[in-house]
Amino acid sequence: MSVLVYTENWDGKFKKLSYELVSYATALAKELGTSATALSIGNVDETELKSLGNYGASKIISVSDDRLANLVNSAYSKVIAQVAEKEEANVIVFSNNFGGKALAPGVSVKLKAGLVAGVTALPSSIEPFTVKKAVFTGKAFANVVVKSDKKVLSLARNSFGISETDNNAAIEIFTPELSDGDFRTNVKDVTKVMGKVLLMDAEIVVSGGRGMKGPENWGPIEELAELFGGATACSRPVSDEGWRPHTEHTGQTGKIIAPNLYIAAGISGAIQHVAGVSSSKCIVAINKDPDAPIFEVADYGIVGDAMKVLPQMVEAVKELKAEG
Amino acid sequence: MKILVCISNVPDTTTKIRFVDDNKAFDKNGVQWIINPWDELALTRALELKEASGGAIEKISVITVGTKDAEPVMRKALAIGADDGIRVDTEAKDAYYVAMQIAEAIKDGGYDMILAGIESSDYNGSAVGRMIAEFLEIPSVSSVSKIEMEGGNISLKREIDGGTEVMETELPFVAIVQKGIALEPRIPNMRGIMMARKKPLAVVAPADGDALTEFAGFELPEAKAACKMVDEDNVKELVNLLHTEAKVI
Ligand SMILES: Cc1cc2nc3c(=O)[nH]c(=O)nc-3n(C[C@H](O)[C@H](O)[C@H](O)COP(=O)(O)OP(=O)(O)OC[C@H]3O[C@@H](n4cnc5c(N)ncnc54)[C@H](O)[C@@H]3O)c2cc1C
Numbered sequence A: 001m002s003v004l005v006y007t008e009n010w011d012g013k014f015k016k017l018s019y020e021l022v023s024y025a026t027a028l029a030k031e032l033g034t035s036a037t038a039l040s041i042g043n044v045d046e047t048e049l050k051s052l053g054n055y056g057a058s059k060i061i062s063v064s065d066d067r068l069a070n071l072v073n074s075a076y077s078k079v080i081a082q083v084a085e086k087e088e089a090n091v092i093v094f095s096n097n098f099g100g101k102a103l104a105p106g107v108s109v110k111l112k113a114g115l116v117a118g119v120t121a122l123p124s125s126i127e128p129f130t131v132k133k134a135v136f137t138g139k140a141f142a143n144v145v146v147k148s149d150k151k152v153l154s155l156a157r158n159s160f161g162i163s164e165t166d167n168n169a170a171i172e173i174f175t176p177e178l179s180d181g182d183f184r185t186n187v188k189d190v191t192k193v194m195g196k197v198l199l200m201d202a203e204i205v206v207s208g209g210r211g212m213k214g215p216e217n218w219g220p221i222e223e224l225a226e227l228f229g230g231a232t233a234c235s236r237p238v239s240d241e242g243w244r245p246h247t248e249h250t251g252q253t254g255k256i257i258a259p260n261l262y263i264a265a266g267i268s269g270a271i272q273h274v275a276g277v278s279s280s281k282c283i284v285a286i287n288k289d290p291d292a293p294i295f296e297v298a299d300y301g302i303v304g305d306a307m308k309v310l311p312q313m314v315e316a317v318k319e320l321k322a323e324g
Numbered sequence B: 001m002k003i004l005v006c007i008s009n010v011p012d013t014t015t016k017i018r019f020v021d022d023n024k025a026f027d028k029n030g031v032q033w034i035i036n037p038w039d040e041l042a043l044t045r046a047l048e049l050k051e052a053s054g055g056a057i058e059k060i061s062v063i064t065v066g067t068k069d070a071e072p073v074m075r076k077a078l079a080i081g082a083d084d085g086i087r088v089d090t091e092a093k094d095a096y097y098v099a100m101q102i103a104e105a106i107k108d109g110g111y112d113m114i115l116a117g118i119e120s121s122d123y124n125g126s127a128v129g130r131m132i133a134e135f136l137e138i139p140s141v142s143s144v145s146k147i148e149m150e151g152g153n154i155s156l157k158r159e160i161d162g163g164t165e166v167m168e169t170e171l172p173f174v175a176i177v178q179k180g181i182a183l184e185p186r187i188p189n190m191r192g193i194m195m196a197r198k199k200p201l202a203v204v205a206p207a208d209g210d211a212l213t214e215f216a217g218f219e220l221p222e223a224k225a226a227c228k229m230v231d232e233d234n235v236k237e238l239v240n241l242l243h244t245e246a247k248v249i
Helices: A016-032 A046-055 A073-086 A098-111 A219-228 A236-240 A306-323 B037-052 B068-080 B095-106 B128-136 B190-196 B235-244
Strands: A002-006 A036-041 A059-063 A089-095 A114-119 A129-135 A140-146 A151-155 A170-173 A185-192 A204-208 A231-234 A261-265 A282-287 A300-303 B002-006 B009-011 B033-035 B059-065 B084-088 B113-117 B140-150 B153-160 B163-169 B173-177 B201-204 B213-219 B228-230
Touching: A002 A016, A002 A073, A016 A036, A016 A046, A016 A089, A016 A151, A036 A046, A036 A073, A046 A059, A046 A170, A059 A073, A073 A089, A073 A098, A073 B128, A073 B140, A089 A098, A098 A114, A098 A151, A098 B095, A098 B128, A098 B140, A114 A140, A114 B095, A114 B213, A129 B213, A204 A219, A219 A231, A219 A261, A219 A306, A231 A236, A261 A306, A282 A306, A282 B235, A300 B235, A306 B235, B002 B037, B002 B128, B009 B068, B033 B037, B033 B068, B037 B059, B037 B068, B037 B113, B037 B140, B037 B173, B059 B068, B059 B095, B068 B084, B068 B190, B068 B201, B084 B095, B095 B128, B113 B128, B128 B140, B128 B173, B140 B163, B228 B235
Parallel strands: A002 A036, A002 A089, A036 A059, A059 A170, A089 A151, A114 A151, A204 A231, A204 A261, A261 A282, A282 A300, A300 B228, B002 B059, B002 B113, B059 B084, B084 B201, B113 B173, B140 B173
Antiparallel strands: A114 A129, A129 A140, A140 B213, A185 B163, B009 B033, B140 B153, B153 B163
16 A cells, blocks of 8 residues: 655656645655655656655656657556556545646546545545545535545645655656557647746736736736746736737636735636636735725735836835845 | 537536535526536537538537536537537536546547547536546547647647647547637527527437545635735835735745
8 A cells, every 4th residue: 555646847857846746645645554655757867856755755766768758648647557556556646737637537547546636635534535625616615535445636736735854765767568559649849938937836926907908017017026936927808818928817717826925906806717816825906996806805905006006016025125 | 520529517607606405515506507618619619620621520529428407508519510419318426437428428439539628617627538538548638729630630739837739649539628729619699509409419328337436515615804905005014914914925
């Protein structure tokens, strides 16, 4: 028995999200009276692999195979299922990100292991195995019982946090059994956004809505995000209008994010927008309409003109930074 | 070539979510049901591809797993332009069960392209499309934001963390689609609605098998503390609160 956690890498590096996953898997393993094993697929150097041990993994399995340079749903799922069987894993943990959504369901079918996607906490009960997840896009939570012996969980981002422990984990190389039939999709071209904090990774997000009037007014939003080392976002009409790129669209039909701080300027707070940001730890609303629904979900609010408030905020943050 | 689009019957996105039976079941009272937003976009894109294909795409079918309650959204999908539909007549118990039912129902259907949405807006499982591919042992591409077809060649664009990739795939395949796949969902017109009544909507019995998960109960999020208001002339105060009280900056 063990808990297996799949830790995706980005150009050979792990992210905060990977460490959160390992922390979760380790805590889960403790509750089950077993240990957590991390699985990495791709070219990741030894120091980086070892770092997973600092969050509690007692063993790290590394698979590197040239054919696995890009994500291939079927091949990756097969590798993970093979490792799960070898390790006699009864719980397999993924992130509920793009990679997790592409792989966890495949592993679930291969192992006939019930899947719960977007888990937000450790199980509330082990017998029966019951975990909590958000449903109706953040409007409610469900407690889900997994009836199968094996279980697949995907963890919602920023829902568990990171806990460091000292663990000198051993690295083990695993050679999967793959055939040509596992590689029936092919990447022809890759475009990467370089040098920017990704919206999904950002701890602070500054977001603008239709109340910002036009793309020419985004200056203070970008400046604030930059000061915070965060990312910019927007409401759907803003990306539909082409004021901002589609990758910034947050909400029910865009990106669902959970930063520590979400600043919404000139956003009314429509239910579909809020669905995508309600898991943020702290929400600040700036809106000239005191009755805007965004104030119902915000922790802090200013009723006022965002064009005037945002530049003042930039100055105040600069001052705060100067004070150290 | 034949395309299949998976349809999920979900509450309208503005629905106030409530539960009944001691919080064990979703309260369907007064709920408006819609085609899951991503499924609607998938269907829209399938129709666009068909119209531009010069006859190469012969047919677009839609499928759902659901009781009679799901019939209206299936008729709507036919009104939007799908040629025929299949309803597997059983409760949609969990993603595994739904995917297994769809795979069983279509395995001999000869579909070349199967489209599913990245998640359904009710239980947010993000799993059915990918599971269908696994049950049928065919390739799949996830988080697809574009599908193009030119002279029989299919090209897919998928989102990855921090970028995009252009993909090619063998047929048949499953594409799990998200934002970008089509701009606006198509709305049925009068002619479509009339024609939809005569289009075939087969009802098939479920295959044997069971779900692997079940809902034990639901909870609503804790009520949020009231929003703390700061005066518009005192932005500095807000920044201080974020620093010292909320401790987020
Ligand atoms: C199926 C479906 C899915 C959807 N998915 C999403 C989604 O994923 N994401 C999303 O965002 N929306 C989504 N929507 C759209 C959503 O319903 C709203 O229309 C949208 O969120 C509104 O965007 P907004 O707040 O920017 O604009 P508006 O609603 O127009 O609000 C603008 C706000 O700015 C304020 N304002 C104006 N001027 C100023 C000023 N100078 N200073 C300060 N405040 C000012 C106004 O008081 C107002 O509150 C969806 C809708 C549907 C039907």
